[in-house]
Amino acid sequence: MxxxxxxxxxxxxxxxxxxxxxxPVARVGPRFVGGIALVxxxxxxxxxxxxxxxxxxxxxxxxxxxxxxxxxxxxxxGAVIALVATPVxxxxxxxxxxxxxxxxxxxxxxALGTALxxxxxxPQTTVTGVVLGWCVAQLSLSAMLAGLVAEVPxxxxxxxxxxxxxxxxxxxxxxxxxxxxxxxxxxxGPRSGYPLIAVVLVLCALPFLWSVTDARLPASAVPAxxxxxxxxxxxxxxxxxxxxxxxxxxxxxxxxxxATGTLYLLYFLxxxxxxxxxxxGREAEQGLLTLVVLYTTGIVLTAFIGGVVxxxxxxxxxxxxxxxxxxxxGSALLAVWPTWPVALVxxxxxxxxxxxxxxxxxxxxxxxxxxxxxxxRDLGVINIANSLPHVLAPAIAxxxxxxxxxxxxxxxxxxxxTLLGAVLVQRxxxxx
Numbered sequence: 001m002x003x004x005x006x007x008x009x010x011x012x013x014x015x016x017x018x019x020x021x022x023x024p025v026a027r028v029g030p031r032f033v034g035g036i037a038l039v040x041x042x043x044x045x046x047x048x049x050x051x052x053x054x055x056x057x058x059x060x061x062x063x064x065x066x067x068x069x070x071x072x073x074x075x076x077x078g079a080v081i082a083l084v085a086t087p088v089x090x091x092x093x094x095x096x097x098x099x100x101x102x103x104x105x106x107x108x109x110x111a112l113g114t115a116l117x118x119x120x121x122x123p124q125t126t127v128t129g130v131v132l133g134w135c136v137a138q139l140s141l142s143a144m145l146a147g148l149v150a151e152v153p154x155x156x157x158x159x160x161x162x163x164x165x166x167x168x169x170x171x172x173x174x175x176x177x178x179x180x181x182x183x184x185x186x187x188x189g190p191r192s193g194y195p196l197i198a199v200v201l202v203l204c205a206l207p208f209l210w211s212v213t214d215a216r217l218p219a220s221a222v223p224a225x226x227x228x229x230x231x232x233x234x235x236x237x238x239x240x241x242x243x244x245x246x247x248x249x250x251x252x253x254x255x256x257x258x259a260t261g262t263l264y265l266l267y268f269l270x271x272x273x274x275x276x277x278x279x280x281g282r283e284a285e286q287g288l289l290t291l292v293v294l295y296t297t298g299i300v301l302t303a304f305i306g307g308v309v310x311x312x313x314x315x316x317x318x319x320x321x322x323x324x325x326x327x328x329x330g331s332a333l334l335a336v337w338p339t340w341p342v343a344l345v346x347x348x349x350x351x352x353x354x355x356x357x358x359x360x361x362x363x364x365x366x367x368x369x370x371x372x373x374x375x376x377r378d379l380g381v382i383n384i385a386n387s388l389p390h391v392l393a394p395a396i397a398x399x400x401x402x403x404x405x406x407x408x409x410x411x412x413x414x415x416x417x418t419l420l421g422a423v424l425v426q427r428x429x430x431x432x
Contacts, residue, residue: 023372024157033167035208036151039107041171041178042204043144046114046137048172049179049197050121051075052292053285055130056266058190062127068267068401070127072394075263077131078138079390085142086387087234090380093147094373095222101214102376103147103154110144111205113137115198122194144205145383150376153366154214159311162363166307169358173296173351180289236370236381243368243428244378251361252385253421254324258354259393261331261414264401265291272407273340287340291347298351299358306356307363315432316364317425319356324422326353331415335408367431 059070089106096102117137124130156164182200183193238245269275269291270284279287302323310319330349333342369378400410 024153024155026157027160028156028164031211032155033164035211036148036164037167037171039111039148039205039208040168041175042111042201043114043141043148044172044175045179045182045204046118046197046201047141048176049183049193050118050134050137052176052262052266052288053180053183054121054190054193054197055134058121058124058130059127062125062130068264068398070130072263072398073127074131074134076391076394078134079387081135081138082142082145082387083384083391085139086146086383087377087380089143089146090150090376090378090383091230091233091374093150093376095217097217097219097222099216102217103151103214104209104212106143106147107205108209110140110142110147111201113140114144115202116140118194118198118201122191146376146380149379149383151212151214152362153369153372153375153379155212158363158367159314161366162307162310162316162359163304164307165362165366166303166355166359169362170300170303170355172358173292173299173354176292177289177296180285180292184285184289233374233377234381236378241368241370243430244370246424246428247361247365247368248382248385250320250421250425251365251382252388253417253424254327254357254361255386256389256392256396257327257331257414257417257421259389260397260400260417261334261411263393263397264407264410268338268407269343272338273343275340278340291343294344294347295351295354298348298353299355302352302355303359307359310360310363316360316367317428317431319360320364320425321422323353323356323360324418324425326350327357328415328419328422329353331411331418335411335415338407338411361425364425364428364431368428 055074056067056071059074060067063070089110093102093106096105098105100108114137117133117135117140120136121130121133124133152161152164152168179197182196183189187193187196236244266284266288269287273287275284275287276282306319306323310316327350330346330353333346333349336342365379365382369375371378396413397410400413401407405412
């Protein structure tokens with residue numbers, strides 16, 4: 001349930017103690033929305049460009065005979081780090097008493113650390129070196145993400161959250177397109193691609209860090225706590241917070257479907273669709289870019305429409321369920337007809353569905369957070385449902401592709417998980 005709204009304290013009044021944090025009521029303006037969208041674009045570019053392109057290219061050069069397992073190893077270890085680091089960083093940000101506020105130090109430090117990790121990755125010529133560099137980048141990205149996601153419930157009122165979430169969510173697929181273009185058109189290969197992405201990340205983060213002010217938390221408002229109590233705080237009882245648990249589970253199912261379906265997409269085009277044989281003189285990366293553009297177009301078309309409709313109607317669940325059904329349909333088409341023309345249709349359908357999902361489901365999640373004073377921690381726990389699939393997906397996808405039916409089985413699994421997550425959303429009670 002959403003904590004009862006309270007009046008916003010005067011600008012010169014000290015921030016309320018953490019157990020009395022109120023829901024924001026003042027609408028945010030273009031400066032906040034534009035800034036958070038830009039920093040999100042930089043962050044997702046730094047995450048998805050390596051995962052979708054640079055790591056695959058780098059590992060294919062290092063170990064061409066075992067590229068799938070090497071990519072699964074690197075992304076799986078990175079996902080384990082995110083699984084642990086994001087909720088911890090979120091909880092620590094809740095208790096941060098810096099004069100720059102609770103979230104901005106984590107945003108700034110995360111951006112700089114990620115840039116360092118990308119620079120470490122650039123010259124690596126061994127799988128071990130790639131693992132180490134990606135660990136640095138993933139740890140820093142987790143800190144950055146923890147600070148960023150908490151900015152929305154900290155600043156944005158409930159009636160505006162789906163629209164703001166649309167701006168933030170739409171930057172994820174835009175980042176894939178943006179990053180893919182940068183490392184395939186502007187530069188070529190991992191050695192120059194990683195440094196370019198590092199620069200883009202820092203430049204995208206600066207406007208938000210400069211223009212948005214977070215309330216400072218006084219040290220007196222942070223009670224002393226032992227490590228045992230700190231760690232115990234990450235267990236949020238599913239019985240006491242049923243809707244939060246259901247939101248977590250449905251996010252896990254949809255994201256696991258997404259992770260398994262996209263991990264080997266480049267290899268799917270090359271080995272199953274045989275894109276390079278179908279289009280002589282073209283590379284599979286170009287086909288991937290085409291699918292990503294279609295997918296992104298679908299997301300942009302529906303994210304803002306879904307956000308506006310959801311905020312105006314005050315309804316979330318029906319839109320989340322409908323979006324999941326559309327995503328599942330796209331995956332099912334690939335399971336039955338794994339061909340290039342069907343891949344184009346599926347990419348469009350999945351984009352249309354995911355656009356609504358990313359805006360409306362994120363708004364729904366902010367309405368089932370257990371407490372206002374632990375938003376960073378609770379959203380970090382939610383992020384486990386985003387990160388855990390990337391730990392599980394490499395093992396699941398590898399088994400499905402190599403032993404249990406190939407790519408048709410992979411996409412059938414994706415469709416089933418997404419559909420289950422979409423249906424279970426209806427069991428959430430406190431959000432219409």
